[in-house]
Amino acid sequence: xxxxxxxxxxxxxxxxxxxxxxxxxxxxxxxxxxxxxxxxxxxxxxxxxxxxxxxxxxxxxxxxxxxxxxxxxxxxxxxxxxxxxxxxxxxxxxxxxxxxxxxxxxxxxxxxxxxxxxxxxxxxxxxxxxxxxxxxxxxxxxxxxxxxxxxxxxxxxxxxxxxxxxxxxxxxxxxxxxxxxxxxxxxxxxxxxxxxxxxxxxxxxxxxxxxxxxxxxxxxxxxxxxxxxxxxxxxxxxxxxxxxxxxxxxxxxxxxxxxxxxxxxxxxxxxxxxxxxxxxxxxxxxxxxxxxxxxxxxxxxxxxxxxxxxxxxxxxxxxxxxxxxxxxxxxxxxxxxxxxxxxxxxxxxxxxxxxxxxxxxxxxxxxxxxxxxxxxxxxxxxxxxxxxxxxxxxxxxxxxxxxxxxxxxxxxxxxxxxxxxxxxxxxxxxxxxxxxxxxxxxxxxxxxxxxxxxxxxxxxxxxxxxxxxxxxxxxxxxxxxxxxxxxxxxxxxxxxxxxxxxxxxxxxxxxxxxxxxxxxxxxxxxxxxxxxxxxxxxxxxxxxxxxxxxxxxxxxxxxxxxxxxxxxxxxxxxxxxxxxxxxxxxxxxxxxxxxxxxxxxxxxxxxxxxxxxxxxxxxxxxxxxxxxxxxxxxxxxxxxxxxxxxxxx
Amino acid sequence: xxxxxxxxxxxxxxxxxxxxxxxxxxxxxxxxxxxxxxxxxxxxxxxxxxxxxxxxxxxxxxxxxxxxxxxxxxxxxxxxxxxxxxxxxxxxxxxxxxxxxxxxxxxxxxxxxxxxxxxxxxxxxxxxxxxxxxxxxxxxxxxxxxxxxxxxxxxxxx
Numbered sequence: 001x002x003x004x005x006x007x008x009x010x011x012x013x014x015x016x017x018x019x020x021x022x023x024x025x026x027x028x029x030x031x032x033x034x035x036x037x038x039x040x041x042x043x044x045x046x047x048x049x050x051x052x053x054x055x056x057x058x059x060x061x062x063x064x065x066x067x068x069x070x071x072x073x074x075x076x077x078x079x080x081x082x083x084x085x086x087x088x089x090x091x092x093x094x095x096x097x098x099x100x101x102x103x104x105x106x107x108x109x110x111x112x113x114x115x116x117x118x119x120x121x122x123x124x125x126x127x128x129x130x131x132x133x134x135x136x137x138x139x140x141x142x143x144x145x146x147x148x149x150x151x152x153x154x155x156x157x158x159x160x161x162x163x164x165x166x167x168x169x170x171x172x173x174x175x176x177x178x179x180x181x182x183x184x185x186x187x188x189x190x191x192x193x194x195x196x197x198x199x200x201x202x203x204x205x206x207x208x209x210x211x212x213x214x215x216x217x218x219x220x221x222x223x224x225x226x227x228x229x230x231x232x233x234x235x236x237x238x239x240x241x242x243x244x245x246x247x248x249x250x251x252x253x254x255x256x257x258x259x260x261x262x263x264x265x266x267x268x269x270x271x272x273x274x275x276x277x278x279x280x281x282x283x284x285x286x287x288x289x290x291x292x293x294x295x296x297x298x299x300x301x302x303x304x305x306x307x308x309x310x311x312x313x314x315x316x317x318x319x320x321x322x323x324x325x326x327x328x329x330x331x332x333x334x335x336x337x338x339x340x341x342x343x344x345x346x347x348x349x350x351x352x353x354x355x356x357x358x359x360x361x362x363x364x365x366x367x368x369x370x371x372x373x374x375x376x377x378x379x380x381x382x383x384x385x386x387x388x389x390x391x392x393x394x395x396x397x398x399x400x401x402x403x404x405x406x407x408x409x410x411x412x413x414x415x416x417x418x419x420x421x422x423x424x425x426x427x428x429x430x431x432x433x434x435x436x437x438x439x440x441x442x443x444x445x446x447x448x449x450x451x452x453x454x455x456x457x458x459x460x461x462x463x464x465x466x467x468x469x470x471x472x473x474x475x476x477x478x479x480x481x482x483x484x485x486x487x488x489x490x491x492x493x494x495x496x497x498x499x500x501x502x503x504x505x506x507x508x509x510x511x512x513x514x515x516x517x518x519x520x521x522x523x524x525x526x527x528x529x530x531x532x533x534x535x536x537x538x539x540x541x542x543x544x545x546x547x548x549x550x551x552x553x554x555x556x557x558x559x560x561x562x563x564x565x566x567x568x569x570x571x572x573x574x575x576x577x578x579x580x581x582x583x584x585x586x587x588x589x590x591x592x593x594x595x596x597x598x599x600x601x602x603x604x605x606x607x608x609x610x611x612x613x614x615x616x617x618x619x620x621x622x623x624x625x626x627x628x629x630x631x632x633x634x635x636x637x638x639x640x641x642x643x644x645x646x647x648x649x
Numbered sequence: 650x651x652x653x654x655x656x657x658x659x660x661x662x663x664x665x666x667x668x669x670x671x672x673x674x675x676x677x678x679x680x681x682x683x684x685x686x687x688x689x690x691x692x693x694x695x696x697x698x699x700x701x702x703x704x705x706x707x708x709x710x711x712x713x714x715x716x717x718x719x720x721x722x723x724x725x726x727x728x729x730x731x732x733x734x735x736x737x738x739x740x741x742x743x744x745x746x747x748x749x750x751x752x753x754x755x756x757x758x759x760x761x762x763x764x765x766x767x768x769x770x771x772x773x774x775x776x777x778x779x780x781x782x783x784x785x786x787x788x789x790x791x792x793x794x795x796x797x798x799x800x801x802x803x804x805x806x807x
Contacts, residue, residue: 355778449803555789561796565714568799572717575726607700608707612792614778614786 002365003630004339006304006330011316012299012320013323018291020319022284025300027645028315029098029637030308032337035290037303041291043301053293055285061280068117069275071430075120076268079261090402094644095273102277102645106225109274116267119260126257134250141243142230147229147236149194155233164212167229169200170222178222185218202227241563253485269642276640287636301335303633338630343345347370348412356618358630366626369470370617373463374413379420380456381562383445384570386432387602388422391415417609428452432598433570445560445567453560460556461499463616464549467624468492474625486524488574495516495549517542552620558612566605573597654738655723655730662719665798669712669752676705676760681800683764687771697770697777701763704784708748708756711795715748716739718802731807751794759787 010029013021025031039047042258074423097105101483147167150157157165170178174319175193178201182191189207194290196202205224207215232239271555291298304312309327316323330336338358359365381386395415402408425431429440445452468488494517500510525542575593580586638645684698717742724730733741768781 197785355784390663446803449800453800554793557796558792559791561792561799564799565711565795568714568718569710572714572722575717575721579726604703604707604710607703609783611704611781612788615782619786 002341003359003361003363004341006303006336006339006361006633007306007309007327008301008303008330008334008336009309009328010299010301010326011323012297012326013320015298017320017323018298019284019318021300021323022287023099024315025286025312026280026287026638027647028265028308028312029635030312031302031304031636032634033287033290033300033302033636036292036299037290038158047394050292050294050299053288053298055288055540058115058454059282059285061112062285063277065113066275066278066282067480069113069278072113072116072264073268073271073275075124076203076265076271079258080265082268088422090398090404091408093403094642096638096644096646098647099645105273106277109270109277112267112270113274116264116271121258123257127254130250130257134247137243139248139252141240143227143229144157144232144236144240146195146197146200148240150204150236153233153235154229156238157524160210163206164209165204165206166219166224166226167202167204168219168224168226169202170219170224171197172201174222174495175201178218181218181221185214187214189215191397200225228263272642276541276643279331280638280640283636283639294435297571302636304635305341314641330361335631335635339633340365340367342367343386348409349374351406351413352614352617354632355614357628358632360627360629361631363627363630364474364625365469366617366622369466370621373459373466373621374414374617375420376459377559377613378417378609379422380459380559381422381612382417382421382430382566382605383424383563384423384430384432384566385425387429387566387598387606388418388420388425390418390602391421391606392418414606421609428567430567430570433567433574445563446571449468449560449564452563453557456556456559457553459559460553460616460620462623463550463556463621465492467621471609471625482524484526486520490517490520490524491640494521496544505520544554552623555620556616558616562605562608565608566601569601569605570598573601650733652732652738654733654735657735657738658719658723658733658741659725661738661745662716663753664742664749665719665745666709666716667710667712668749669715669756670709672753672756673706673709673712676708676756676758676763678701679757679760680705680763680767683767690715690771694770694774697774698701698767699720699764700777701770701780701784704763704781704788705756705760706790708752708759711748711791712739712752714797715745715798715802718799719745722802722805722807733807737805737807740805741802741807744798744805748791748798752791755787755791759784759791762787781786 011021025033032570036043037052157167161163175196182189187207189205189211191205193201194202203224205215206221291300293299306329313325316325338361338566340358342350346368349367352370352374353359353365353367379388382391392415395411395418397412399408399415402411427440427442428445429435429437430445431437435444443451468491472484472492475481475488494514497510497512497514497517500506500513503510521542522536522537522539526539527535529535529538573594577590577597580590580593602641680698684694686701687698688695720726721728722731723733723741763780763784766777766784769780770777779798
């Protein structure tokens, strides 16, 4: 138990069987493939016989296929989003297929996918054309609208040999001045004010070709802005009506095109499955990039649990007669990927372990050691029997319905945590902040918080000693008896001695124990220093670490603080709710307020309890013995969302 | 007629809610800004960023519960108003100070730590646990402040 024993494997087989073998490895999902394209010490003596394998072309082909499927899926989602809440996502079950079933389906899926892609691509192009046409229509309408009072057909408003005519705008504010100017000039001319819109006045101005310069002079003065409507013929009203009609046609066409998208919706699931298949295949091709090859063979290196070796060998034998599998234990000090292995009841707590990171491959898996404390701390941080029952019920319900592995771990922790919370709440007699069943079983945390604090410190001390014991045992087992005694034993003695000082009967004994251990620490803690003086000073300085133990211990007071926080907030919610209860409508509001308030309190404090219980492990407990820095094991496996491919159902 | 002592006690209750609340508002706001930026790129990170955003919110709650504890102990709600002496009133006021200022500053700093955590999970979503641990390190001081405030409040003779 703890950190799994790992083996390194080298697999040599024929190129012809490569795809088949990779498929088997991926379905088994137990091997982490190491990249051996760069030679290391172990492979150096045959490195020149081989070259990096590659699957670039296949990879490109798959990538482009994936891009197409993704385009189709995104397109469908854009117009018809999948209405899936978080709950649906959690409850979703993957469809299970055997490799044979898959082979039978695949060609059909590929063809369907290609069809959907083609039709959606066409739709996309058509929508783009439609959008451009719509924009053009809108522009034309915008251009024509200010002129809609003009009743003449536009072709009659064009320049002739004798008459100069222009349409355009001048600033609306200058209209009066313009009119005055136009009346004053002595050349025959006309103008018509068609409309005023916002800051512009829309005009038609005309004169004899011979007088153009005089009129233009004035126009220039009023910063006349020429409008060109030459592309239109007929009346403005006619043109506008035409635009409207065309827009309606476009809208109709658009609806038709959208219905084509809707018709493709039935293939969404097929596309999702196909996307999964392609991703699985892409992983296979990416794995190839980590292999080395000769003309006819390939070599694969990787890690797997020693326990899985035989099963893998059998699976490989089923598909290949000619492969060589070399298996070895890790070399001394070799860094292997870490897999945590724990008994069934501890396994869910690996979730908490992994949140922090993997332990060192040659370190200790802390999971089973902290699990009981985690549960107790969680319960004490919440301390409300009602909340505990609610959490347990919801987690139990979730466990019945939800299949996702890591969510299940979390739910299992919460289930036990909820029971622990209920127990803690029961002992101090708090049900949703109220003492439902008379006086508390043990004590009331509100009237006697110091007792709660003492319990927190006692648990903290136990937790810290437990961590020291683990360190002691691991050093002892490793044969480092001296370190076990000096680094752990003396500290233990010193702390116990200091604690005994508080008891009058044992104070004398405590004094001597503490003193003895302190001397022991001064003499031993500097033993790695080179010179005698440094040995002594760093030994002496090591006593300062007592502050570390002290602050770690004080940190457990958070159990009281969070426990009280839950209680006081419940009390606040109940009191505020209670203010409303006299009136019938008030009563309804009170009920809603109580439910909402307690849900809020439960959520925020359950989050806090989980995080702080974890923290007490990561900082206070890990400090005693834990060595981190492990790399987690990432097996070569099928990463899918909708589909699972398994040999047996 | 309110006694001066009672007025001081109410100032204490107000200060606890006010300052810790300001701190949390700033802290939660800072994380929210960072989170919105990250979620714009990747909407799937909503859950984990929301978790980080909730962390600096607790100080405001601690302030609220200290304030509630004060008005409960001086009998403003659920009882008859205690006639506090000036000394008692000042004692209650100062008992509220740890969570008022501890909450104010720790919430702001925790907000910053959590906002950096949000950037961290933008790059490495699998490391959300570590981002949370960093933010929770700050929370310790809010918890200690709260503890001091409420224990003092429990034991001030009124």
